[in-house]
Amino acid sequence: MSKVTVTFIVNGKEVTLKVGPKERLIDTLREQLKLTGTKEGCGIGECGACTVILDGKAVSSCLILTGQIGGSEVLTIEGLEVDGKLDSLQKAFIDCHAIQCGFCTPGMLMSAKALLIHNPHPNREEIKTALEGNLCRCTGYEQIIEAIESVAK
Amino acid sequence: MISYEFLTTQKIEEALNYLDKFSKVHILAGGTDLLVNLYKESPRLPDFDYLLDISNIPELKIINSINKFIEIGPLVTHSRLINEPLIKNNFPVLMEAAYTIGSTQIRNRGTIGGNIVNASPAADLLPPLIALRAEVELTSRKGKRVLPLEEFLAGPYKTKLQANELLTKIKIPLLSDNYYTDFQKIGRRKALSIARLSLALVTKIDEEGIFQDTRVVPGSATPYPQSLPVTEEAINGISIFQINLEEIGKITSNEMVSITGERWSTPYKKPTIAVLIKRALERIIKEAKTNE
Structure with a gap:
């Protein structure tokens, strides 16, 4: 199985990497780029923990082979903080206690961020739809929705 | 390995x-x-x-309106089917089905072509596409051929795609004004659920309120999605003011069982499919009466 060379942008920086034919985007982010903020939960696109933003859209990084994304732009949880300042969504998650164990949080934040990129003032239903692919077993979702609402107002 | x-x-x-x-x-x-x-x-x-x-082939991502057909590139994602005005305005039944697929993340990556070629018995887009009489264009180095989608499907997870062929287009004929469509789906929960049962209905209602050219295609009901000709014939020719929905429900249930035989899921699916056809007809009849 020979490796392929791929060039893409991660959090604003261009990277050129050799990736295996079975290497998924989540593997490349965590193992080659050491961006371990993105979590792997189910590995089959059902839990949303591995959500990143690919060319402006929320996607499951466990369902994409890195070989597929040449020329694309990836935003991970590490890219939300700019110059030491947390993104307003990150602050809102803290303020609204939208975190408990924290495992789902990066994925939740990236789904929320993707929503706000296209729709800066979503209603509650739109927020719920954006989060329907993200599971949280601690918070019961209410605080997460409130946190996003507080930024979307 | x-x-x-x-x-x-x-x-x-x-x-x-x-x-x-x-x-x-x-x-x-x-x-x-x-x-x-x-x-x-x-x-x-x-x-x-x-x-x-093939996910980066731009030519396979185009949606176009050409000669009374809407042509959809196989790489068009479910999210695009939901947001594209050409689909929303012409085939709301396809948009509704796309909206029930997976989650935002899945809809942002999953494609109409993938849904067709996988040919899952539970594929959400197949019932509406078959009901809309969609055709598939298959291309190989030797040339192109076009098949009706219903004919392209060869069994559960099986199609007539040859090893040297690529699905390059999905063509859907435009419907005239007096056509009505509806999509019904039952899953364990809204997000991420595989359809337990779904049903697409496309039908024409003429000036006198008579059903014509009815197409009924259930999903997860038969080994692979296919239309129900007995049910379609039972609906055709009946007035929206006189149709007996209970009777149509029974005909649909019986036709499904005549295809599948009695299976472990039959006690659930038999009454449920009757409910889905009734709901779809009710919604369409209501819409038609409002339009009068």
Whole structure:
């Protein structure tokens, strides 16, 4: 199985990497780029923990082979903080206690961020739809929705 | 242990050359189904030596209105089906079905072509596409052929796609003004659920309120999605003011069982499919009466 060379942008920086034919985007982010903020939960696109933003859209990084994304732009949880300042969504998650164990949080934040990129003032239903692919077993979702609402107002 | 070489291209021509040159090639588009099967090392995966990524071929992402047809590129994602005005305005039934698929993340990657070629008995887009009389364009180095989608499907997870062919277009004939459509789906929960049962209904209601050219296609009801001609004939010719929905429900249930035989799920699906056809007809009749 020979490796392929791929060039893409991660959090604003261009990277050129050799990736295996079975290497998924989540593997490349965590193992080659050491961006371990993105979590792997189910590995089959059902839990949303591995959500990143690919060319402006929320996607499951466990369902994409890195070989597929040449020329694309990836935003991970590490890219939300700019110059030491947390993104307003990150602050809102803290303020609204939208975190408990924290495992789902990066994925939740990236789904929320993707929503706000296209729709800066979503209603509650739109927020719920954006989060329907993200599971949280601690918070019961209410605080997460409130946190996003507080930024979307 | 699954092992393969990875191929990728941005050109249809090059993809067709790969398909011609190599044997045992598996095509990768949105990956929302294939990567799950790879992860699980699913026995449903055929044996393959090459994985051909077509997800970056721009020509396969186009939606166009040409000569009374809407042509949809196979790489059009479910999210685009939901947001594209050409689909929303002409085939709301397709938009409604796309909206019930997976989650935002899945809809952003999964494609209409993948949904067709996988040919899952539960594929959400197949019932509306068959009901809309969609056709598929298949291209190989030797040329193109066009098949009605219903004919293209050959069994559960099976199609008539040849090893050297690529699905290059989905063509749907435009409906005239007096056509009505509806999609019903039951899953365990809204997000991410595989359809337990679904149903697409496309029908014409003439000036006198008579059903004509009815197409009824259930999903997850038969080994693979197919239309129900007995039910369709039972509806055709009846007035929206006189139709007996209970009777149509029974006919639909019986027709489904005549195809599948009695199975473990029959006690659930038999009454449920009757409810779905009734709901779909009720919604359409209401809409037609409002339009009078």
